[in-house]
Amino acid sequence: MKGKLKQSYLLALFILSLISMELVFRFASDRIFDGTGLFILLIFSITAGSFLYLLSSFSKSKSFNRFLSIALLGSTAFMFSSQLIYFKIFRTYYSLYSARNAGQVAEFWRDALTTSVKNGIWILLFFLPALLLAVFGKRVINFKKISWSNRTVIICCMVIVHAAGLLAVYGNGRDQLSAYDLYFKNRSPIYSVKKLGVVTTMRLDLQRLATGWSPVLETSPEYLRPSPDMAEDKAVEQHAPVYNMMDIDFDKLISKERNTRIRDMHNYFKSVLPTPKNNYTGKYKGYNLIFITAEAFSPYAVDKDVTPTLYKMVNEGFRFTNFYNPIWGVSTSDGEYVACTGLIPKEGVWSFYKSGDNRLPFVMGNQLKKLGYKTNAYHNHSYSYYKRHISHPNMGYDYKAVGKGLDMKKTWPESDLEMIEKTVPEYVNNQPFHAYYMTVSGHMQYSFNGNFIAWKNRKYVQALPYSQAGKAYIATQVELDRALKRLNEMLEEAGVANNTLIALSADHYPYGLENKVIDELAGHHVERNFELYKSPFILYTKGMQPVMIDKPASSLDIIPTLSNLLGLEFDSRLLMGRDILSDAEPLVLFNNKSFITDKGRYNSVTGTFTPSKGVRVEKDYVRRISAIVDSKFYYAARILELDYYRDVVPE
Structure with a gap:
């Protein structure tokens, strides 16, 4: 009897260890303790802990079972610790897909080491169960192989407890970001960890990676605004609008398509309302284009005295006062993907890398290359980082970066100024030209020790009334x-x-800064669901008259806006963003499926809609726009997965 009791201690240790790690993780990260989420976390921790116990009790060797038990607890502690460190640095959680490419993340080992030291107490608490088992396990626990009868009882109990967990998931509602939505339909690690726990989030990630899972769409067709019949419009209206759309016979494609998923996409894009051409269509036709994605650029970087060129270009070009750069799952790479493709990235993968074999007819490189432009792309860091050596040539660029084609001084981070001085001569005398840049000088960590660029420019910021990190x-x-x-x-x-148009947007907000420093730079408390992602978008050419644009817009809208300005042939129905300068209704959507329109803003976390001043909306407005948002996420993922443009866009 005493032996069986000692054997049950190991089962209790696994279960209690997982529960304690989940609670410690929650306290160390966001400190949000939702009642239903805690209950679901508790239930799934019991099944996960029981599973680990079964794994550790198969061998007849007590020594091996003890070693395996310590290894399992240690591995679990490492998973929690690494996710916490990743969250502290990148403000999100890594996927197993990203973990397969951990060699690139390892370039941030200094940041990881610093963050680990700062969070040493939490990490110690994660490893404490494994340490206790290693030191005291032999005295307290019997590591004997358990019988098949006991194993069967445990498995039956696991099934019952897991079923109870699923009932709790079903009973939590089916709204966006509910436990049900995150468990069955969509992937959002930040909210999945809150509602389901770290272990369940990672388990679902493993299942989805292994099965090639894609988000699920449950949208009533009546909530998706259909496209008007263009022929009928022309017959009725004397001044019918002309749309940015290509000659794509969706009816013919639908009739011939046997793949149900692609046929569904044809039906969807046939129903999307295209954006009309406007007074800005072709305004910069034939112009050279320089397109820049700037690392961690933000409104706090724009100052008349400290950064006068940024100030000039923000205020003397198209001045977008309501522009946003939402953050996505793979931070910089996804931010680039959105700005360069006009598509929403798929959660759980590196969308830019996955697009490397796909046809991308609407990216600037491919659109302008076919018109005879010289097309170059540059990055002043590693050539293959985020596998840009695959994604960027596929966008039609002659791509150069550190390690292949671009020699830079060995600093961290490298200099944007040096990159410009070395690369502009390669194309400036070959008109028309298009150059794309991904900068790196704005990269964290933000200190004068370990960040060469910050140290190099410290004299320009010493008089500013900010903390060291802010400076x-x-x-x-x-x-x-x-x-x-x-x-x-x-x-x-x-x-x-x-005759050169310059476009510049950020990849993401400066998440390397603590919230208190962001508030300090802003001069007020920055609201976290919307305002945190507000950012300038530079669209500038020398000598232009400044144009004020108050319309809500985001980085998703860059490609259709540039395409219209440059007078390019594109199909606005096949992009997830909208031409900002058209009269199309604005829609800014965020990774958590919150949204902003001209009628107000919807916070998906709180489930509240705040109308714009003096605006009243119909009863089903939020539901209708949320359905459109869901559809954009779903079909953007399908475009990536199925290489849809290759089937539908004429060569």
Whole structure:
């Protein structure tokens, strides 16, 4: 009897260890303790702990079972610790897909080491069960192999408890970001950890990676606005609008398509309302284009005295006062993907890398290359980081970065100014040209020790009334400012400044800063669901008259906006964003499926809609827009998975 009791201690240790790790993790990360989420976490921890116990009790060797038990608890502790460190650095959680490419993340080992030291107490608590088992396990626990009868009883109990957990998931409602939505329909690690726990989130991630899972769409067709019949419009209206759309016979495609998933996509895109051409259509036709995704650029980096070129370009071009750069699951790479493709990234994978074999007819490189433009892309960090050596040539670029084609001084981070000075001569005298840049000077960590760019520019920020982290961040953005100043000078020297359009947006907000530092830079408390992602979008050419744009917009809208301005042939129905300068209804959507329109903003976390001043909306407005948002997420993932453009867009 005493032996059986000692044997049950190991089962209790596994279960209690997982529960304690989940609670410690929650306290160390977001400190949100939702009652239903805690209950679901508790239930699934019991089944997961029981499973680990079964794994550790198969061998006849007590020594092996003891070793395996310690290894399982240690591995679980490592998973929790690594997720916590990743969250502290990147403000999200890594997927198993990203973990397969951990070699690239290892380039941030200094940041990881610093963060680990800061969070050493939490990490110690994660490893405490494994340490206790290693030190005291022999005295307290019997590591004998358990009988098949006991094993059967445990498995039956696991099934019953797991079923109870599923009932709790079903009983939690089916709204966006509910436990049901996250368990069965969609992937959002930030909210899945809150509602389901770390272990269940990772288990679902493993299942989905193994099965090639895709988000599930449950949208009533009546909530998706159908496209009007263009022929009928022309017959009725004297001044019918002309739309940015291509000659795609969806009816013919539908009649011939046997693949039900692709046929469903044909039906969907046939129903999407295209954006009309407008007074800005072709305004910059034939212009050169320089398109920049700037690392961690934000409104806090724009100052008349400290960063005068950024200030000038933000305020003397198209001035977008309501522009957003939502953050996505793979931070920089997904931010690039959105800006360059006009598509929403698929959660759980590296969408840009996955698109490397796909046809991408609407990216700037491919659109302009076929018109005879010289198309170059540059990155002042590792050539293959995030596998850009696969994604960027597929966008039609002659791609160069550190390690292949671009020699830079070995610093961390590298200099945006140096990159501009070395690369502009390669194309500036070959018109028309298009250059794409992904910068790196604005990268964290934000300190004057370990960040070369911050140290290099510290003299420009010492008088600012900010903390050291705030000053260091601004110092990194000074390098971007100096790079843009030199870029404009070189364009002027080559005589092409007046016919070169410059577009610049951030990849994401500066998540390397603590919230209190962001509040400090903003001068007020920054609201976290919407305002945190507000950012400038530079769209500028020398000598233009400034244009104020108050319409809500986001990085998802860049590609359709540039395509319209440059007078390119594209199909606005096949992109997830909208031409900002058209009269199309605005829609800014976020990774958690919150949204902003001209009528108000919906916070999916709280489930509340705040109408714009003086605006009243119909009863089903939020439900209708949420259905459109769901559809955009779903079909953007399908475009990536099925290489849909290859089937539908004419060569």
